[in-house]
Amino acid sequence: MSQRDQNISRWLEECDSDSEDQRDVPEIPNEDCSDVEDVPVDHVIDSECQSDSDIDVNELNEDVNNLPVDDDDLPVDNDASSDDDVPLARYRNYFGKNRFRWSSQAPVSRSRTLQHNIVCQPPELKRNFRYALNRNTVPIDIWQLFFTDDMLEVIVKHTNEKIRKIRPNYRIQTCIQDLDVVELKAFIAQMAQEEIYRCTMSKNRFETLLNCLRFDDASTRDERRSTDKAAPISELFDKLIQNCKEVCSIGSYTCIDEMLVGFRGRCSFEMYITKKPNKYGLKIMGLTDAKNGYLADGYLYLGKDSDSQGLPVEYQRLNKPTQAVLRLISSIEGTHRNVTVDNWFTSVELMNILKQKQLTLVGTLKKNKREVPPQFLPSRHREVGSSIFGFTSDATLVSYVPKHNKAVLVLSSMHHAPTIDPQKQKPEMITFYNSTKGGVDTLDQKCAIYSTSRRTQRWPMVVFYRMLDVSAANAYIISSMNQSQKKVFRLNFMKRLAEDLIEPHLRRRVNQFGLQRELQNAIRRVLKIDEQPSTSSAGSSDKLESRKTCSTCDPKKKRKTFHLCFQCKNPICVECSQKMCVDCREKL
Template sequence: MDDGNIDEATAENNEEQMSDSSDSEMNEVPQQIETQASESESNVEEPEAFSDSQDDRTPNALRNIDGPEWKAPQGNQPVLIPFTKESGVNKNLSELLIVEEPLGFYSALVYDGIFQYIVDQTNLYATQTLTNEKDVTPHARVNDWFPTDIYEMKRFFGLVIYMGIVRLPKLADFWSREPMFKTEFASAAMPRNRFQLLLNMVHFADNENNPQNDRLHKLQSLVDMVVHNFQTVLEPGETICIDESLIPFRGRLVMRQYLKGKRHKYDIKIFKLCCNEGYTYNIQIYAGKNIDQQQTTPTRVVMKLAEPLLDCGRTMITDNWYTSLSLAEQLLDRQTHLIGTLRKNRKENPRTVTEKKLKPGECFAGENHKGITILSWRDKRYVLMLSTKHSDSQTEVRNRRGQTKKKPEVVLAYNKGKSPVDKSDQITAYQSPLRKTIKWYRKLAFEILLNTAIVNAGLMYKEVKHENISILAFRKSVAYGLCSVRPPPAEEIETVMPNMLRNCEKNAWLACSKEPEEDSNLL
């Protein structure tokens, strides 16, 4: 049974994500529960019809069909330790950032050490490319390479952000002299050929030190550094949410996902833990079922992403791909509640609840000896929920039309707690700098550094400075700041160095990079 979004406002945002396709369990990206979608009754999944005698069963029948552990809801939910941590941006950091512009908030997440790491790996990759004479023709543009530095790398990333804000048909059009395309912003940051050379050479790992069967080697070190900063600067609140995001990619890649019903049918999957209005706290890239089958099961994904946040009395929100009775039990052992939608075909589900025939607006629930509640509710379609925090109680709510109706409290809690991932994905899509490429690691790096990190920095800005700022204005400010970075006056050699001297320095650097190979030949 597909999920939809119970909340009407959330349903509008996710409408184009809904699909009637049914993929395999690893390829299916479950959606939120949609209750206000206009669907015909023929599409509603009806449970097995009960006989008259079955319809009149009392809740005690739970004991007869599903064993003694399931019974009518008693409200005996487990009592966990209270959540007492102070959530939000680190206090000491807030005092420093209160006077900063958006670039200062972005630099708190993507600091100079990360840029220097990218510079080192880019220069290393360029050296490896140039020393391999078989891959370099005499007139190749790579022969014009000279080592980059942190100032140039910042301007490079600032230009990539700018290109997401201002869209032109081709990359070269940003340096075009035609009146229709002419702009001075890109040319003031760096020449076109240098930008294209950096775009070709930018790297995030040493290709010659690739561990066997590590598909994420080209990116994992960078992801670890950025995620560490995400987790250091902010403490999540009581409610956290896990879901997956999809990065469109049509190149050849073994861990690429195919989703027939989606707008972008070929994607790379990223598991995300979000909190606080869309702040991304942790990330795990899906590397494929065959290479890491044990770590990519739904329960393992949740436990790994949430490991730093367990044992604190928090509440985890998941959709029906992750939610199961075994996950709820594991989280309870770690002092964490679980609320989520549930698939009807899970083995541990009580049949009396999943197969109960209901009229619109009715709900039916069962509770086991650990206080875990599984509830079936019928609105426009059947909805199956699991909660370790709620019983079967309902609350009256008013919709946009002014109509009053009853909804289970677990449904309301799910709708409220599920929004961070959706908000993160929605804000990230605005002015995204992602472009078509055959290099998957570059696309994922730009997604993490120039989308996820910027959204996180924007949320920090709003919390610390108590100012509303659009994602467009925040991106513009960061792009301006990065593109205006220049080395100190004593290091501004490139602006006055004659071309001949610069070429001599480049040739000397290439000669030094080839010296070890020549020495080994002499020996």
């Protein structure tokens, strides 16, 4: 055989071997060119609450690999059809540990704006309270929408009961008199405005009211405590929350989270949260506007069974975080608003229930949830800034890598496309969550900056202080909606509110009999009233006359004078009186 024939035979053998190797290699589905409709998803929901421990990624991958193969994931035989336009493969699917299926392709959008993203009610004052905002509105008018006179009357009633009970223990009765609404408002303002302490009331009177302040009927408290651990203040707290619901309608985006009010004392439902600044305290669950922090609903956390209070029987078997959300959203059901929560609340179970109530959910998801595919978990092989999306017919899951070997999971029933924010180079779901997650934190920060709280060992007083702070914060938010007035800083608003609360009491006290002239003049300066001129014969109330002995006592005793009489301005000694001489007292 010639050299040419040998080369041809060798070339034919190489061609035959290449064709055999090509037949042995299976076809790889091309998911980028697939036009097949979305595969129906069989949702599997885990009803048990997952722990915070991490999942073994290798074990999770092994469990997924051992799952039965789905026909939708197999390559399509191209020989079965003569049409060249038939897609090579169906969508690729991600599976969670419980076989929950996520598609890698977003569902086809058939409308510009989905129905569940259209809010039915705008943020504004409700119709019955729109009269509160006009050109003549003052801070106290708005504040009394939340802390009504009826609530103050309840405090006055039960505080006087305590005062009358301890009155026999006091020798001097001036600081143990009954309380009224005017003085209670001044007492509240005094806790917020310390500049006018002395003009408002004496130190002993302030401490007495602070110790005697009560918010419920003590005679029935033990009976009510059997069903309500927060019986000493629950009635007043519920009235405040009801007023918050009725006054204002919050915006399109809401936030649910907890507030920890610092407290160290004897309380059966005291909490410890390591990530909070105070760490120990009373937990208040709240629903707020995601933008301005307006508190729309809330309740005191009293233990593991308090989240389900007031819920239907069918919700009693749900997870505790789900029950907490369902208890707070009763006032916004059917409005298509969005609820942003953190990873303690977020679950597929909650997302499906909120969808039935015409609400959407956006929240971070724990990595140990059984619906999370192993591909979405942290891995050292994933690039920083990369994202993986998983879709169902009504939800989207994204896994974003902010740092090496880290991953952030966000679940949303509001977003349905793999959109990336062009400015921050992050998924739009991540940026939306960051912009709406701080509603409750905003309110907590406002209450901490300008606070009325005092150190106390009585936990009802801790809740009362937080109620005052929340009512003032909500009042300022509503005041900012007033277009007919110039916007003011929150500090100036708080000062004006304190002045409006304290002014009626000061006008009553300035004419009080026996009040020192210097204190009267100080009150007049606060009220911007002309000071009362001195009637002393010496021309000055601070300077004694030339006489060095008491004008009332026997001259033989030669008692040294202490100050001038309040009425006749004659020098008197300590033995006669500290404010008025004996002659003037007898005339009265």
